[in-house]
Amino acid sequence: MSAFVISLDFELFWGVADTAELKAYGPNVEGEWEAVPAMLALFRRYQVRATWATVGMAMCRDYRQWESLRPAVMPAYRNPRLSAYHHADMARAHPKLFFARPLVEQVLETPGQELASHTYSHYLCGEEGASREQFCADMACAVHIAADLGAGLHSLVLPRNQVRASYLNALPALGIRVFRGNADHWLYRNGHAAPGGLAGRVARLADAWLPMRSATVRSAKLENGLVDVPASLFLRPWSRRLARLEPLRMHRLRTAMTEVARRDGIFHLWWHPHNFGINREENLQVLENVLQHYAMLRDGIGMQSVTMRDFEQSQDKPAFQHP
Numbered sequence: 001m002s003a004f005v006i007s008l009d010f011e012l013f014w015g016v017a018d019t020a021e022l023k024a025y026g027p028n029v030e031g032e033w034e035a036v037p038a039m040l041a042l043f044r045r046y047q048v049r050a051t052w053a054t055v056g057m058a059m060c061r062d063y064r065q066w067e068s069l070r071p072a073v074m075p076a077y078r079n080p081r082l083s084a085y086h087h088a089d090m091a092r093a094h095p096k097l098f099f100a101r102p103l104v105e106q107v108l109e110t111p112g113q114e115l116a117s118h119t120y121s122h123y124l125c126g127e128e129g130a131s132r133e134q135f136c137a138d139m140a141c142a143v144h145i146a147a148d149l150g151a152g153l154h155s156l157v158l159p160r161n162q163v164r165a166s167y168l169n170a171l172p173a174l175g176i177r178v179f180r181g182n183a184d185h186w187l188y189r190n191g192h193a194a195p196g197g198l199a200g201r202v203a204r205l206a207d208a209w210l211p212m213r214s215a216t217v218r219s220a221k222l223e224n225g226l227v228d229v230p231a232s233l234f235l236r237p238w239s240r241r242l243a244r245l246e247p248l249r250m251h252r253l254r255t256a257m258t259e260v261a262r263r264d265g266i267f268h269l270w271w272h273p274h275n276f277g278i279n280r281e282e283n284l285q286v287l288e289n290v291l292q293h294y295a296m297l298r299d300g301i302g303m304q305s306v307t308m309r310d311f312e313q314s315q316d317k318p319a320f321q322h323p
Contacts (some may be wrong), residue, residue, distance in 0.1 A: 017090065034099070051114045246286070
């Protein structure tokens with residue numbers, strides 16, 4: 001049986017504070033307050049399960065709670081701007097861009113949705129100065145704030161897809177057994193960092209419209225007792241500049257999904273909710289087109305919508321299995 005997996009990197013401004021300007025990107029993040037409920041409504045309508053990998057800091061009620069919850073070992077990146085704690089003044093001045101507990105509660109209240117972790121502070125495992133000790137302390141805070149919402153964490157998406165094996169073996173002790181790995185292709189193996197600089201970024205962009213590779217994942221992989229559910233494709237946000245190419249992009253998505261459904265594989269689509277923060281109508285229409293195609297494959301071929309947690313190991317057997 002084939003599987004359709006959606007995971008969302010739900011990070012608010014914590015995920016872009018080191019690279020984006022508030023004036024320029026703030027509207028994208030503020031737009032999540034409308035985009036997230038709209039996405040949940042579409043998932044409910046099409047009976048689609050999804051994994052919301054959420055930055056723990058976004059689960060805080062407000063700045064005061066955020067200030068009171070700090071890891072035992074603080075991040076010590078060589079570049080201090082990479083640390084979420086460097087942006088405290090911005091978080092205090094613009095709470096709606098940093099704290100979204102009501103949205104997280106909506107996720108928890110929607111059938112079929114999984115609350116997963118995107119670490120507590122959008123912790124970047126691949127940066128200079130990062131350490132396993134810092135990561136473990138950060139993840140302990142993520143588990144704590146999720147418990148404050150009455151939720152447990154079973155799956156993890158590492159920020160900027162900086163997957164590092166030396167960090168992963170700390171996860172089972174925290175109750176996390178599933179993570180999103182990178183596609184096994186030279187364009188994506190190193191996560192956010194594109195190989196070859198500009199040429200690599202251009203190739204990744206082209207892959208959204210013209211298939212540079214197969215998006216089929218044959219099966220979830222077992223890595224040191226953890227289940228790796230690799231990404232297939234990133235759902236890029238709608239662009240007015242590239243609007244004429246939308247039919248080509250939809251053809252790419254539908255073709256990849258159909259290939260997976262016919263080959264009993266896994267199609268793992270991911271994006272950030274802030275990608276839908278602007279141009280919401282157009283982005284939501286793209287998503288609905290994808291979900292409509294999934295529904296056709298579900299009814300015609302038997303493709304199944306699953307969360308990352310559905311791959312969790314239980315007594316050495318995955319909860320969701322492929323023949």
